[in-house]
Amino acid sequence: xxxxxxxxxxxxxxxxxxxxxxxxxxxxxxxxxxxxxxxxxxxxxxxxxxxxxxxxxxxxxxxxxxxxxxxxxxxxxxxxxxxxxxxxxxxxxxxxxxxxxxxxxxxxxxxxxxxxxxxxxxxxxxxxxxxxxxxxxxxxxxxxxxxxxxxxxxxxxxxxxxxxxxxxxxxxxxxxxxxxxxxxxxxxxxxxxxxxxxxxxxxxxxxxxxxxxxxxxxxxxxxxxxxxxxxxxxxxxxxxxxxxxxxxxxxxxxxxxxxxxxxxxxxxxxxxxxxxxxxxxxxxxxxxxxxxxxxxxxxxxxxxxxxxxxxxxxxxxxxxxxxxxxxxxxxxxxxxxxxxxxxxxxxxxxxxxxxxxxxxxxxxxxxxxxxxxxxxxxxxxxxxxxxxxxxxxxxx
Amino acid sequence: xxxxxxxxxxxxxxxxxxxxxxxxxxxxxxxxxxxxxxxxxxxxxxxxxxxxxxxxxxxxxxxxxxxxxxxxxxxxxxxxxxxxxxxxxxxxxxxxxxxxxxxxxxxxxxxxxxxxxxxxxxxxxxxxxxxxxxxxxxxxxxxxxxxxxxxxxxxxxxxxxxxxxxxxxxxxxxxxxxxxxxxxxxxxxxxxxxxxxxxxxxxxxxxxxxxxxxxxxxxxxxxxxxxxxxxxxxxxxxxxxxxxxxxxxxxxxxxxxxxxxxxx
Numbered sequence: 233x234x235x236x237x238x239x240x241x242x243x244x245x246x247x248x249x250x251x252x253x254x255x256x257x258x259x260x261x262x263x264x265x266x267x268x269x270x271x272x273x274x275x276x277x278x279x280x281x282x283x284x285x286x287x288x289x290x291x292x293x294x295x296x297x298x299x300x301x302x303x304x305x306x307x308x309x310x311x312x313x314x315x316x317x318x319x320x321x322x323x324x325x326x327x328x329x330x331x332x333x334x335x336x337x338x339x340x341x342x343x344x345x346x347x348x349x350x351x352x353x354x355x356x357x358x359x360x361x362x363x364x365x366x367x368x369x370x371x372x373x374x375x376x377x378x379x380x381x382x383x384x385x386x387x388x389x390x391x392x393x394x395x396x397x398x399x400x401x402x403x404x405x406x407x408x409x410x411x412x413x414x415x416x417x418x419x420x421x422x423x424x425x426x427x428x429x430x431x432x433x434x435x436x437x438x439x440x441x442x443x444x445x446x447x448x449x450x451x452x453x454x455x456x457x458x459x460x461x462x463x464x465x466x467x468x469x470x471x472x473x474x475x476x477x478x479x480x481x482x483x484x485x486x487x488x489x490x491x492x493x494x495x496x497x498x499x500x501x502x503x504x505x506x507x508x509x510x511x512x513x514x515x516x517x518x519x520x521x522x523x524x525x526x527x528x529x530x531x532x533x534x535x536x537x538x539x540x541x542x543x544x545x546x547x548x549x550x551x552x553x554x555x556x557x558x559x560x561x562x563x564x565x566x567x568x569x570x571x572x573x574x575x576x577x578x579x580x581x582x583x584x585x586x587x588x589x590x591x592x593x594x595x596x597x598x599x600x601x602x603x604x605x606x607x608x609x610x611x612x613x614x615x616x617x618x619x620x621x622x623x624x625x626x627x628x
Numbered sequence: 629x630x631x632x633x634x635x636x637x638x639x640x641x642x643x644x645x646x647x648x649x650x651x652x653x654x655x656x657x658x659x660x661x662x663x664x665x666x667x668x669x670x671x672x673x674x675x676x677x678x679x680x681x682x683x684x685x686x687x688x689x690x691x692x693x694x695x696x697x698x699x700x701x702x703x704x705x706x707x708x709x710x711x712x713x714x715x716x717x718x719x720x721x722x723x724x725x726x727x728x729x730x731x732x733x734x735x736x737x738x739x740x741x742x743x744x745x746x747x748x749x750x751x752x753x754x755x756x757x758x759x760x761x762x763x764x765x766x767x768x769x770x771x772x773x774x775x776x777x778x779x780x781x782x783x784x785x786x787x788x789x790x791x792x793x794x795x796x797x798x799x800x801x802x803x804x805x806x807x808x809x810x811x812x813x814x815x816x817x818x819x820x821x822x823x824x825x826x827x828x829x830x831x832x833x834x835x836x837x838x839x840x841x842x843x844x845x846x847x848x849x850x851x852x853x854x855x856x857x858x859x860x861x862x863x864x865x866x867x868x869x870x871x872x873x874x875x876x877x878x879x880x881x882x883x884x885x886x887x888x889x890x891x892x
Contacts, residue, residue: 269823270787271804274718279801282791296864340787340802346788358766358790419760419881420796439860497734573798573878574726575733578717 233384234461236610237603244606251599258592261585262337270340273586277579279569281338283590286561288334290440291543291597292411292431292559295327295368297441299404300471302375306397312464314613316449319460320378321400322604325458328369328407330597337589364407371400376604384611408433413454415568423501426489432482433560439476440556442468443549448605450546456609469545469575473533476552480526483559504577512577515566522558525551662744672839676857678776679755679831680886682846682874684852685747692748693848696791698725698786700750700844700853704829707843709820711810721828723752723844731877731889749889750853752831752844753778753799754877757884761800762793770826776886777831787824796878797885858886 242247265272277514301320304310339345344551353359375397382389412430419425446468452458502510505519519583531549532538539545580588634724640859669675692698704723705712713719728744729736731751759778761770769784770791792800806823814820818834821827840846845853858864868874874888 269803269805271718271823275804277719277792277801278717278798280789335788338788340826341785341822344767344786347769347784350768351784353766353768356764356790358764358788362766402793414790415793418794418796419765419883420878421793441741568793573796574730576730609728 233381233611236289236607237410240606244602247603248599251602254595255599256590258595259594261588264585265337265589272583274581274583276578276580278572279566279580281565281569282580283456283562283582283586284334285339287563287590287593288338289411289433290557290561291327291331291334292365293340293406293437293556294325294441294444296404296408296434297443298324298327298372298445299401299441300438300442301445301468302397302404303401304467307401310467311494312461312467312547315446315458316460316464316468317377318380318538318608319387319449319605320441320445321372321379322608323441323448323603324372324404326371326597326601327441328372329600330363330593332366332369332462333593333596334590335518351412357410357417360410361407361414364403368400368403368407368580370395371403375400380608380611386615390582405434408437415526420573421568422497423564426486428482428486432479432486433447435475435479435482436556436560437475439472439479440553442475443472443552443556446472447546448601450542452605452609458612460611463546466540467540469533469539469548472478472549472552473502473530473539474557476526476533477530479556480530500571500575504570505563505567509571510577512570512579514579514581516564519563522563524556525555525558529555550621557587571616604610607617630742670837672713673837674839674841676775676836677859678757678857678886679836679856680776680856680865680888681752681755681831681842682852682854682868682888682890683750684747684854684890686890687852688750688848689747689850691848693851694848697849699849701725702845703843706813707815707820709807709811709815710827711807713805713807713810714814718804720803720827722801722827723750725749726751733879734873734878735875744891750844751797751799752830752887753876754797754883754887755831755887757886758861758882760796760883761796764790764794765789773833775836777833778828778889779830779833780827782821782825782827785825787826791826796881796883800826802826810854847878 273282273284300316301313305313305317315350336342336345344560348362351561378393379389387461409430412433415424416423416426416429446465449460449465451467456589487502489500500509504512505515506518507513529548530553531542532551538548569578569580571577701723704710707733708722709718710722717838725748728747729741731749739799747779755778757776757778759770759772762778766788767773767784767786769781771779771781771788773779788800788803792802803823803825805820805823808814811820832840832844841855842853845855854864854868856863858866858869859873868890869888872890873892874890876885876888879885
């Protein structure tokens, strides 16, 4: 089926070329980082994780979020998702690949990465994260590809796949729970030390993931004549709405605990992020952009007329996606490291090469997504009966 | 009667093949590896079950007044090839000085701040009983020894910096750049590090093995740093802690720090 990705319109190739050029720039930035060291980033002794791990954390959510489409289709036999299920699975493939790349570019000694396998350490949460992420990548690749290949051949998918599909569904939340455990079990990081971290991760995942699929599906409808189905879009929009509202609620619960209890150390990171602390306000505008986007997103998703309108729905989904990215990406990381263990503040700002590498990894993800989605569209359209009658296309 | 040229060549060839073959068989058996000897503590080593340090902050202040020049930091950083990096954000430190309100942020109030206004607090790795850094390390590059020292294998570390996120004391430093450029004088007795790995104070395990006290303890002219075995009731550290008031940093986290600060 891979040959389907090798033939395409001029627009397709321009888009691929665009992504490749960003990947190339990112790769050059990475060579620079490899030569000089991670010192070329904005990270420091006090803020020792930054943009890379922020994007990693967010994208684990996007990957896990795909299950919100796969689960209703296979588990509850929700036929409306038939056309977009494979889009969800392939989104997970692209997102997990980005996650793994973000971890790899963040390592100080990349040539020793296999030490994680050579010296397996079950007391480290990282050990489990490696297992669940790689497992999830493999499961989604197998499920998505096999189902699509069966459709290509015009048969039902083989019966041995069924248990693997169920396993992939159960596996999905685990990647985000384990990723939350990376943070929420650390002593002395007040912003991270909360039991609500894992549920909040899941809620934001189940909104950001489907939001991206929704935008992608509606984009494909526009540029590639792909019809995801009206009911599917409507159901997916509701999923995004519910999950995102739960995400925001969980954050408000955090605010209540920190401010009603009056515990200074729990309040400090939240104050730093939203109003600034001791003269430092590096991320305040970003957090307020996230807040405004969250409000706009919820309003557009809750009001039925704007949710049913495709233009406003896409805007709502983009708002939700960016809001989640700011909150669970950069806000989570800088909030965890601020204040430092000495109750001082060391500001963090990503540098240009750091942003270059980040964009490069995102471009790799979008390239994978483009290629896989292109194959999906070609396979699906080859199965459609299209008749041209007096200049008008009729599709069955 | 001289040996024939033909026989000589035959014999030489055979010898060569034989030598090569025996070498190959030998290599096959040992797989080309040299067998390492099992580690045994040298007889002259200082032995302990729970190494700990007690720091008398008042004595430290007096020493600084008399102009000790913070010998502890200087000697430690020279002996362990710790680079001096001018950029504060990327610096590497094994032992350093800070104020009371930064060392004990959760205990600070205006009265204590006034009392400890000019008192230096020497900070270093706490060699925790229950170290979070060891718990999170995905490669066992950092691990706890039987004598309580939290060790670091610089050659196994992959530079993921999970340990830095886990350490509640900010005791760990990362080599953001090649550290060798920042070394004025290299001590050939101790390894230098490479870019991309984490490092910290290791309680001078290499000196203990030679029967010597940690470098900072030995360097302090005021004897403000006291080193010993907490498991031994008669050790100096045990005796002092029974008599005087000592604080440990963030003891409420359950990490069990082995560095004590005498504050009375």
